[in-house]
Amino acid sequence: MDTYTVRELTSEEMVAASPMVARAFLVDGSEDDITARGAGLLAGSVNLGAFAQEQQVGTAQVQARSLCVPGGASVPVGAVTAVAVASDHRRRGLLTRLMRAALPRSGPAVSALWASEAAIYGRFGYGVATELTRYTLPTRIAFRPGITADSSLVRELPRDEAIPVIRALYERYAEHRVGALTRTDGNWDHHLFDSTRVQAGRSPLRFAVHPEGYATYRAKPVWNDTGPQGQLDVHEFIATTPQATADLWRYLLDIDLVRTIHYDGDPDDPLALLLPDTRVALRKRLPALHIRLVDVAAALPLRRYLTPIDVVVELDDPFCPWNTGRWHLSANSGQMTVASTEAVPDLELDIRDLGAAYLGGTRLSALAAAGLVREHTTGATTALSNAMLADREPSCREVF
Numbered sequence: 001m002d003t004y005t006v007r008e009l010t011s012e013e014m015v016a017a018s019p020m021v022a023r024a025f026l027v028d029g030s031e032d033d034i035t036a037r038g039a040g041l042l043a044g045s046v047n048l049g050a051f052a053q054e055q056q057v058g059t060a061q062v063q064a065r066s067l068c069v070p071g072g073a074s075v076p077v078g079a080v081t082a083v084a085v086a087s088d089h090r091r092r093g094l095l096t097r098l099m100r101a102a103l104p105r106s107g108p109a110v111s112a113l114w115a116s117e118a119a120i121y122g123r124f125g126y127g128v129a130t131e132l133t134r135y136t137l138p139t140r141i142a143f144r145p146g147i148t149a150d151s152s153l154v155r156e157l158p159r160d161e162a163i164p165v166i167r168a169l170y171e172r173y174a175e176h177r178v179g180a181l182t183r184t185d186g187n188w189d190h191h192l193f194d195s196t197r198v199q200a201g202r203s204p205l206r207f208a209v210h211p212e213g214y215a216t217y218r219a220k221p222v223w224n225d226t227g228p229q230g231q232l233d234v235h236e237f238i239a240t241t242p243q244a245t246a247d248l249w250r251y252l253l254d255i256d257l258v259r260t261i262h263y264d265g266d267p268d269d270p271l272a273l274l275l276p277d278t279r280v281a282l283r284k285r286l287p288a289l290h291i292r293l294v295d296v297a298a299a300l301p302l303r304r305y306l307t308p309i310d311v312v313v314e315l316d317d318p319f320c321p322w323n324t325g326r327w328h329l330s331a332n333s334g335q336m337t338v339a340s341t342e343a344v345p346d347l348e349l350d351i352r353d354l355g356a357a358y359l360g361g362t363r364l365s366a367l368a369a370a371g372l373v374r375e376h377t378t379g380a381t382t383a384l385s386n387a388m389l390a391d392r393e394p395s396c397r398e399v400f
């Protein structure tokens with residue numbers, strides 16, 4: 001007899017599971033659990049649970065959100081989060097069962113998540129579709145000649161006053177930025193959650209607001225024998241114009257007593273380009289949003305394509321087998337049609353690699369160089385790779 005059951009939870013059951021979820025994320029007894037941080041997300045989400053008899057031993061949440069894709073459309077996406085299995089019930093297939101329930105064929109055609117560990121989600125068909133640039137930079141550095149900035153346009157607002165202003169700015173930004181997600185009230189509460197555990201010795205969130213952008217950040221006072229060595233951790237930086245980018249960075253770079261800034265920016269973040277010598281900013285690229293195409297035939301036409309395309313692709317998708325097979329992809333004037341076919345394939349790839357390329361950040365040509373796309377017709381990889389590119393690299397600023 002099967003020891004476990006997996007089914008949809010009521011909001012109350014999801015709340016009841018929150019100590020187990022907190023423990024799974026190594027934050028036992030913290031206020032930082034689903035009840036405190038994600039209460040507003042319960043109603044608008046599919047909440048899933050795994051049970052061993054009556055005991056709750058696993059959860060996953062699928063939030064209904066929208067994602068900006070190449071061409072600017074905002075497409076429905078199942079945003080998977082709060083995935084947890086109690087440590088004494090692991091490696092018995094519960095995550096696999098939760099993911100099956102989280103990815104029904106009838107659900108959103110696209111699924112997205114941030115992975116706690118890189119090795120977990122490839123097997124479920126997710127590929128890394130956006131990256132972030134992690135900056136460590138000194139303060140008080142000048143900009144490249146020709147860039148002018150007016151930091152006097154920036155105001156520090158109290159949290160309650162700032163939130164409606166930054167929400168409106170974010171909405172304008174997210175309409176055009178490929179990789180950006182829409183945010184409900186619950187998503188905002190989660191994003192701006194500010195417990196002492198999250199602060200970790202730093203200030204509560206501060207809100208630096210410009211007419212065309214904002215930075216939310218935390219400050220940490222540090223002193224040594226040479227004087228102030230304060231740190232500033234930028235939590236989110238959003239600018240809707242190049243001038244706002246320069247003004248806000250000038251403001252942050254000149255805050256007294258701070259010597260080091262930490263910031264997770266876009267993969268092609270303009271910050272580096274403002275500096276006269278990009279080497280003063282240490283940069284690392286890290287994986288960010290993972291994308292899974294749940295229904296390829298529905299998902300591919302939702303975005304636009306840069307160049308015309310006419311190829312047959314053979315896809316392998318063991319977890320969502322309805323995607324496995326040969327697909328004729330044809331795009332003209334940016335719009336793609338997708339049809340099942342028996343024709344000989346021009347190239348072959350795995351569903352996770354198509355997910356990685358979906359937002360235009362990962363080049364199929366680069367995947368081919370690693371042997372992950374196998375070309376049968378010369379030029380087919382380059383053609384599809386170019387068609388799938390986006391103008392700028394996609395970016396998702398919110399870890400959910």
Ligand SMILES: CC(=O)SCCNC(=O)CCNC(=O)[C@H](O)C(C)(C)COP(=O)(O)OP(=O)(O)OC[C@H]1O[C@@H](n2cnc3c(N)ncnc32)[C@H](O)[C@@H]1OP(=O)(O)O
Nearest residue numbers: 024081082083084085090091092093094095096113116119
């Ligand atoms: C979107 C998000 O919420 S990301 C957050 C994910 N959650 C966490 O990191 C919290 C701590 N970890 C956990 O709760 C659990 O270890 C989970 C949820 C990651 C995995 O749950 P399990 O029930 O143990 O996974 P399950 O038994 O279904 O494993 C399926 C496969 O994934 C592999 N796997 C599972 N977890 C990991 C991992 N952390 N690293 C590498 N491989 C893993 C298993 O070995 C198994 O491989 P196989 O199919 O080749 O045998």
